[in-house]
Amino acid sequence: MNNARPAETVMSLDVLLNEVKVGTIVRTPGDFNAFSFDPAYRASGGHPVLSLSFRAATGGLRKDPRPVAGALPAFFANLLPEDKLREAMEKHHARAVRPGNDFDLLAALGADLPGAVRVVPSNGDIVAATAAVEGEPKARFSLAGVQMKLSVMKNTGKGGGLTVPLGDSDGQYIAKFPSTAFPGVSENEFANLALAEAIGMDVPERELVGKDQFEGIPEEFETLAEGLVLLIRRFDRADGARRIHIEDFAQVFGIYPARKYEGAAYHDIAAALNVAISPVAALEFVRRLTLSVVMGNGDMHLKNWSLIYPGDGNSPAMAPIYDVLSTVPYIPADNLALSLGGERAFKALTLPRWKAFANRARLPEPAVLKTVRETVKQIDAHWWKLPERDAVPSIVLERIDAHVRAMMPVLSD
Structure with missing residues (x-):
């Protein structure tokens, strides 16, 4: 039985930190979004930590934040892509997500967010964005920021290559694509990261690769810019798909x-x-x-x-x-x-x-x-x-x- 449905019909989302239920985001009439902590998580004192913004000066958790009209609470809004990357992701999920609606987009991308947070429908449904209304798997990762970048995985076996994770797959790398407005931006960042490492800073693994190394990128994420792609190992993903x-x-x-x-x-x-x-x-x-x-x-x-x-x-x-x-x-x-x-x-x-x-x-x-x-x-x-x-x-x-x-x-x- 296919229990996929458009994000706009989802009214409640469970917020998980790895396997721990942290709380729930509810969409109320009038398009207010309210986040509340799970009683068991509150009883634990708020461990593991979701955000320092939710912690009281005296220890434990603050009161639940007030409902927000037409937007998500700031912590969750910061998990979503911005500008062109957001436009591309909304277009990719056009049949399930309404443009400009934070709750819809979080519901669609919530299984693969930055860090160890997952946001999934409370009733166990699958958001149509992940199962795809038309029956094809969709890219459903979220990366904060405005630059065109993708969460990607390295294919193993014959041929190798890099591809965007679809459906339930996880990306282990971030691919930052060249820009028509800023020539050499990938090489620029590559050299700056190398300098940071040379002077003893904690820097993720990275390499420059050609665009020809990628396959199966949905057209919404294609860029016209020529040049090299900066590939960076995600430090919020550990071996064995464990999330940090x-x-x-x-x-x-x-x-x-x-x-x-x-x-x-x-x-x-x-x-x-x-x-x-x-x-x-x-x-x-x-x-x-x-x-x-x-x-x-x-x-x-x-x-x-x-x-x-x-x-x-x-x-x-x-x-x-x-x-x-x-x-x-x-x-x-x-x-x-x-x-x-x-x-x-x-x-x-x-x-x-x-x-x-x-x-x-x-x-x-x-x-x-x-x-x-x-x-x-x-x-x-x-x-x-x-x-x-x-x-x-x-x-x-x-x-x-x-x-x-x-x-x-x-x-x-």
Whole structure:
């Protein structure tokens, strides 16, 4: 018996963290969406952790959030793709999902979300998006963000290759496709990730592959841009299809994706890491932030910093660094995505700004300034001889190099 049905007819979704039922999202008349915690999960004190945004200062869980009109609560809204990637996924599921409806899209994609969260119909039905109204399996993964990227799996056996998981299959990699607007963006990020690894940061496995390595990509996700694809191993997926929970800082702060560039400042992230993990984690954030400033990365917004919950899922750690690239080759007048010590312009980020940042984050000034200076020296020692530079188109590399040279004295005085 086929119990598949369109997402718009689903009224209640169970929220699972791996196999633990966390709560339920109910769609009420008037298109209000209400999330409530499961009594057993609340009795456990909220373990494993779904999000720091739901935790009370005194321990345990906050009260259930208020129903939201026409949208999902912020934590769940941040699990969905944005802009062109969202448009492509809605088109892919056109017969089951209404455009712009968050609940519909979450119901359709909820079996394969970032981290260890799964969202499935409460009554055991299968959303038509996963079984497909027309009887064919559909891609039903969700990746946050705006760039055209796909969750993919490597085929084993004769021929190999890469393909989009359909139906109940899981992707182990994220494929980030080239852009017509930003030439060489895959190679740019590839080199920046290599630099991050060279200076000792936690970086996921990655490689550059040709588009000819992919097969069976639905036409909605095809891009016209030529060039290489950046393939990154998913750090929220372990061997044996085990899922590891993650949350980005828009989720940590309860901020909707539309406000990812303005909902908080960098000192807020540092302060949260200091309390939730350790001062060492906060200083590692300073290292990563220094890398972003030196390399000219103006897109490190709230969704490009994440926590990961390894082991039993009860304690957060810093997730590996990701979405690291230089934006200044494409946007010469670009600024930081968030405020650092009250400033966003790269060349204004002198050491007094970092002192202001340290004070607002409640971190010791000497430790922050030492971290900034040491990171600048490490970048200078590795960037110029990094083998992965050879992959970056010359015009893009020249602009990155010019920015790096300009920023070195700004952060060293």
